Amino acid sequence: MALTAIEIYKYLPKTNCKDCGFPTCLAFAMKLAQKGAELSACKHVSEEAKSALEAASRPPIRLVTIGKDGRKVEVGNEVAMFRHEKTFYHQPGLLLRVKDSAAPDKVAQEMAAVASYKVERVGMQLSWNGLAIQNDGGDKAAFLAAVKLAQAHPELALVLMSDDPDTMAAALGDPAVAGRLPLIYAATEANWQKMAALAKQHKCPLAVRAGGLDALATLTEQVAAAGIEDIVVDPGARDFGDSLNALTQIRRLALKKSFRPLGYPVITFPGEKASSQEEEVLLATQHIARYAGVIVLDHFSPAMAYPLLTERLNIYTDPQKPLQMQAGVYPFGKPDPASPLLVTTNFSLTYFSVSSEIESSGFPTWLMVVDTEGQSVLTSWASGKFDAEKISKAAKNFKVEEKIGHRSLVIPGAVAVLRGELEGEFPEWKIMVGPREAVGIGPFLKQNWAR
Amino acid sequence: MPKVEAPVEKWRGRVQEVRLGGDGRKQVTVGGESTLPFLHFDGEIPHRPVIAAEVLDMPPADWAENVVSAWGDALKSPAAWAKKAAQLGADLIFLRLASAHPEQGNTSGAQAAKTVSQVMEATDLPLIVVGPDVAEKDNEVIVAVAEAARGQRLALGTVTDKNYRTIVATAMAGGHAVVAQAPMDMNLSKQLNILCCDVGLPKDSLVMDPTTGALGYGMEYALSVFERLRLAALQGDAMTAMPILCHAGYESWRQKEAKAVEGVPVSWGDQKVRSLLWEQMTALTLLQSGAEIMVLRHPRSMDVVRGVIDRLMARQGPVS
Numbered sequence: 050m051a052l053t054a055i056e057i058y059k060y061l062p063k064t065n066c067k068d069c070g071f072p073t074c075l076a077f078a079m080k081l082a083q084k085g086a087e088l089s090a091c092k093h094v095s096e097e098a099k100s101a102l103e104a105a106s107r108p109p110i111r112l113v114t115i116g117k118d119g120r121k122v123e124v125g126n127e128v129a130m131f132r133h134e135k136t137f138y139h140q141p142g143l144l145l146r147v148k149d150s151a152a153p154d155k156v157a158q159e160m161a162a163v164a165s166y167k168v169e170r171v172g173m174q175l176s177w178n179g180l181a182i183q184n185d186g187g188d189k190a191a192f193l194a195a196v197k198l199a200q201a202h203p204e205l206a207l208v209l210m211s212d213d214p215d216t217m218a219a220a221l222g223d224p225a226v227a228g229r230l231p232l233i234y235a236a237t238e239a240n241w242q243k244m245a246a247l248a249k250q251h252k253c254p255l256a257v258r259a260g261g262l263d264a265l266a267t268l269t270e271q272v273a274a275a276g277i278e279d280i281v282v283d284p285g286a287r288d289f290g291d292s293l294n295a296l297t298q299i300r301r302l303a304l305k306k307s308f309r310p311l312g313y314p315v316i317t318f319p320g321e322k323a324s325s326q327e328e329e330v331l332l333a334t335q336h337i338a339r340y341a342g343v344i345v346l347d348h349f350s351p352a353m354a355y356p357l358l359t360e361r362l363n364i365y366t367d368p369q370k371p372l373q374m375q376a377g378v379y380p381f382g383k384p385d386p387a388s389p390l391l392v393t394t395n396f397s398l399t400y401f402s403v404s405s406e407i408e409s410s411g412f413p414t415w416l417m418v419v420d421t422e423g424q425s426v427l428t429s430w431a432s433g434k435f436d437a438e439k440i441s442k443a444a445k446n447f448k449v450e451e452k453i454g455h456r457s458l459v460i461p462g463a464v465a466v467l468r469g470e471l472e473g474e475f476p477e478w479k480i481m482v483g484p485r486e487a488v489g490i491g492p493f494l495k496q497n498w499a500r
Numbered sequence: 501m502p503k504v505e506a507p508v509e510k511w512r513g514r515v516q517e518v519r520l521g522g523d524g525r526k527q528v529t530v531g532g533e534s535t536l537p538f539l540h541f542d543g544e545i546p547h548r549p550v551i552a553a554e555v556l557d558m559p560p561a562d563w564a565e566n567v568v569s570a571w572g573d574a575l576k577s578p579a580a581w582a583k584k585a586a587q588l589g590a591d592l593i594f595l596r597l598a599s600a601h602p603e604q605g606n607t608s609g610a611q612a613a614k615t616v617s618q619v620m621e622a623t624d625l626p627l628i629v630v631g632p633d634v635a636e637k638d639n640e641v642i643v644a645v646a647e648a649a650r651g652q653r654l655a656l657g658t659v660t661d662k663n664y665r666t667i668v669a670t671a672m673a674g675g676h677a678v679v680a681q682a683p684m685d686m687n688l689s690k691q692l693n694i695l696c697c698d699v700g701l702p703k704d705s706l707v708m709d710p711t712t713g714a715l716g717y718g719m720e721y722a723l724s725v726f727e728r729l730r731l732a733a734l735q736g737d738a739m740t741a742m743p744i745l746c747h748a749g750y751e752s753w754r755q756k757e758a759k760a761v762e763g764v765p766v767s768w769g770d771q772k773v774r775s776l777l778w779e780q781m782t783a784l785t786l787l788q789s790g791a792e793i794m795v796l797r798h799p800r801s802m803d804v805v806r807g808v809i810d811r812l813m814a815r816q817g818p819v820s
Contacts, residue, residue: 131731133724168767170716262504289811293538293788301507311504327780327804334781338723338788352769356715356757356777360785363720401717409562409754488633492603 052105054082060098061091068092109303110312113254113279115142115232115343119204120178124281124314124342130300136367141341142178142206143333143357145349146320149195150185157198159349164202168355171397172375175358179206181234181345189216196220207231208256208316208345214243227251232281232343234316236272238264245275254279256316261285262298266310273310280313281343287322289332296340314342321347330357337361372397376420378447379404384413386454389498391483391490392440393461394421394429402487410491412498415453419443430464437470444475459483459493506541511734515792516703516741517547518677520592521626522652528591528626530707530792531743536730537788538812548813549787551802552592552628552795553585554749557607557615558599563797564759566772570799578615579622586623588802594628594795595619600641601632609644616645620652628679628707628745628793630657639666646674655679655707661692668701679745681709684721686728686740693739707793708742714751714758715782722746723789730790744790748783749797780804787812 058078069090071077080086088094088102112126122142129135145163147156163177180199184192192211199207209231211217221227235258236244248255255277259265265284272280286295296315302308319332329346330353336344337360366372374395381404393403395418407414419439421429429435440460444450456478460467462485471480484493514534521527528550535543557578560568568575574584582593597612599605616629629645631638642656643666657679659667664680671678680696682688689710696706710729713722726744733741752758757768758775768774779801783794787809796802 131724131727132720133728166767168765266504288814289808290538290540290814293812294541297539298504298507298541301509302504306507308504324807325804327777328808330777331780331784331804331808334784335788338785350769350773351767352771352773353777355768356774356781359716359757360719360781363715364723364785366720368720368724398713398718398721401713405717405754405756408756411562495603 052082052102054079056105057081057102060094060102062093062095064093066093108312109307110300110314111278111280112139113281113314113342115208115230115254115281116179116206117228117230120176120206121230122178122206122343127300127340128304130304132364133368136369137365139342140361140365141337142343143354143361144179144181144206144208144343144345145177146181146183146210146318146345146347147195148183148185149188149191153194153198156195157201160199160202160205163349164205166349166351166354168351168358170359170362171372173362175362177349177354177358179208181208181210184211184213184216187213187216189213189219192216193220196223196226200225203229208234208343210234212237212240214240214247217244217247221247221251221253227253230254232256232316234258235283236268238268241268241272242275245272245277248277248279249275254281256281256283257313258283258285262295262302262311266308269310269313281316282311282313283316287318289322289335292317292332293335293339296336300340315340316343316345317341318345318347320345326353333357334360338364371423373420373423374400374418376418376443376447378449378452379416379418380413381407381416382411382413384415386452388413388415388453389459389494390415390417390449390453390455390457391459392417392419392443394419394424394426394435396421396423396425396429399425403490406487406490407494410494412491412494414494415449417443417447417449426461426463430467435464435467437467437474440467440471441474457481461485462489508542509535509734511535511543513734513736513738513741515730515733515743516706516738518704518707518743520628520653520655520677522649525624525652526626527653531741534734536734537790540815545813547792548809549792549794550591551589551806551809552594552745552793553582553588553590553802554594554596554795554797555581555585555619556596556598557612558605560598562754564753564775565761566775567753567798577618579618582619582625583622585799585802586625588799589806590625590802592626592628592793593619593623595630597629597631597641597645599632600637601634602637604632606637607641609640612641613644613648616649616654620649626653626655628655628657628795630679633658635663638663642667643670646670646676649676650674653677657681658709659692659696661688661695664692664695665699668696668699671705672701677705677707679707679709680742681711684711684713684718684725686710686725686732689725689729690732690737690740693742697739703738703742706742707745709745709747712747712751712782712786714748714755715778715785716757717751717755719782719785722786726786726789726791743792745793745795746783746786746791747795748779748786748791749795749801752779752782753797776800776804784808
């Protein structure tokens with residue numbers, strides 16, 4: 050929570066010396082509150098006041114990074130309870146947990162599957178973030194062997210899971226492992242001093258686990274007092290209901306009450322209470338939409354990874370900057386030069402409505418998508434981004450006349466007024482006015498192109 | 501030890517309760533919450549969200565093969581289909597009179613009334629009945645259905661801003677409720693609610709359909725519209741407080757990601773798993789954004805989503 054000018058003013062010397070360039074301390078405080086000035090401009094502020102002000106201007110949820118480059122997970126620093134209030138900024142990391150009690154060749158296979166998985170959606174390459182390695186049977190050698198297998202995939206983010214500080218120390222003893230800046234999971238009431246020392250020594254982020262928010266807040270304060278800043282919290286909630294309630298409370302406490310001891314990203318384990326893989330995926334779905342920062346699943350397959358990555362993309366789309374489709378001419382159902390040609394805008398929701406109607410009509414069709422800077426049909430028409438000139442330019446750029454044998458273009462019914470203008474731009478073309486709503490596209494195609 | 505105080509929001513408003521179903525038959529009440537979905541620490545949730553099975557009055561022409569095979573022969577008659585849905589645990593039947601569409605058979609109001617009577621004989625679950633989404637035909641078949649099912653308190657649709665007077669008047673005369681659909685915009689939903697109430701429809705006879713987007717196809721827009729409607733309701737705006745109906749089944753299953761068996765990237769994975777997740781994830785995300793009536797297609801999805809609702813409704817003791 051940002052400080053108000055009056056709150057900042059209390060910390061300033063109140064001498065109105067003007068050394069900062071502002072006429073009064075209050076004027077300076079007002080600039081600081083608007084982030085229009087830096088505190089360092091005041092040479093007279095006490096060290097004590099400085100650290101108090103710095104602490105108060107920290108983001109309400111700490112930004113924590115797990116891993117170095119490649120697929121590092123950067124989470125926290127969220128400012129909204131609901132995406133429409135602003136946006137959700139830092140996509141939660143999606144990781145697969147492997148257990149050191151499993152057969153090494155199976156573990157190696159799973160790791161390779163995660164590392165090599167890639168899928169494309171709306172022009173973006175999506176992939177899984179990383180691995181969590183669990184010390185399952187308490188055997189140090191088995192843990193070290195599993196961690197060693199993960200060294201084959203240095204680009205993946207890593208979570209090391211063992212409650213035994215000696216085992217954790219042994220894994221981090223390899224500089225190649227510690228250098229990946231893995232998340233250490235987890236400090237508990239029983240082991241936190243040793244775990245905090247390890248996190249400090251290796252400069253790694255540290256997960257803190259406790260049952261319930263009281264115990265959790267107590268523990269994070271102790272860990273923070275020991276000098277650890279990069280903390281990820283685990284409130285111990287595992288089922289649908291309790292994790293929704295716990296994660297919502299943690300987010301609210303951080304954002305609305307500026308409650309520092311819980312102002313950290315949250316780690317979840319959707320597989321632990323799931324009675325089927327579908328339930329595991331659904332709980333991960335809930336965690337994506339409701340406030341998790343690191344999500345560790347127990348299964349991985351393309352059929353679950355693709356929908357989960359799509360969910361994450363949807364939830365973390367900035368409502369002020371809607372997803373845009375790449376402009377171009379898209380084929381549906383193997384069209385030939387005689388197939389109909391439709392035109393629409395590159396606002397993703399417009400494109401999805403139109404494309405899914407074309408798709409379900411079953412008609413082979415060409416769809417020309419014009420770059421309207423992500424605006425819908427009527428909005429872009431009103432702002433001059435979807436007019437005859439833009440459409441004819443796009444048609445030339447995409448070499449439409451080479452792809453298509455006929456000379457008919459279907460425009461959205463909502464911009465029927467463009468017809469006259471377009472007939473001027475395309476003298477040899479027949480401009481057809483399509484339906485106003487996407488849902489009318491199927492019947493329209495059927496009526497005009499049925500063979 | 502810092503004592504963490506649960507950050508409870510004090511809401512002024514409450515979601516409108518709507519009851520569906522007839523005398524001597526099963527009834528369902530939705531709405532009534534004084535908090536956001538499933539946040540038990542914040543307020544009351546007197547009724548759980550319900551699952552409606554989507555049933556057509558004709559065998560579906562373009563449904564995905566795995567949905568068709570899951571229902572089997574039941575698809576051949578709406579009565580058998582509804583009966584099977586009831587056996588599978590549906591709370592409601594969402595009956596779409598698809599055959600009344602001018603291009604799908606153009607069946608009459610009399611036929612629609614007969615179909616609804618048969619479905620009501622086959623199951624005692626409450627019904628939502630909608631026409632083929634062609635204004636004149638909607639009016640024709642819904643008027644006939646409302647007459648035939650007088651006193652059964654159906655939800656009738658689809659009411660839109662261009663076509664609301666006939667269906668609303670018919671519903672009022674027959675003691676029914678309506679489903680009012682607006683195109684994914686909070687203010688348009690509110691506007692339509694006002695139009696319906698202005699002609700005399702009681703507030704407890706209205707269910708909102710704010711339009712659904714499937715996962716990957718505008719789901720986040722639907723989510724934000726649902727959330728904003730619900731937040732406005734809890735802040736005391738009675739004209740946004742109607743329960744929300746969501747078409748996760750219809751919207752998910754018409755996408756390539758659910759339907760396509762071949763000709764798609766290997767990275768999409770197994771179609772049978774992917775398609776079910778597409779429907780279930782859309783449903784769960786939108787249930788958690790405020791949907792009270794979730795219309796689904798696949799029996800397995802009905803089962804899984806119901807199980808998840810059970811677990812979201814169970815209070816597991818204080819977390820702090």
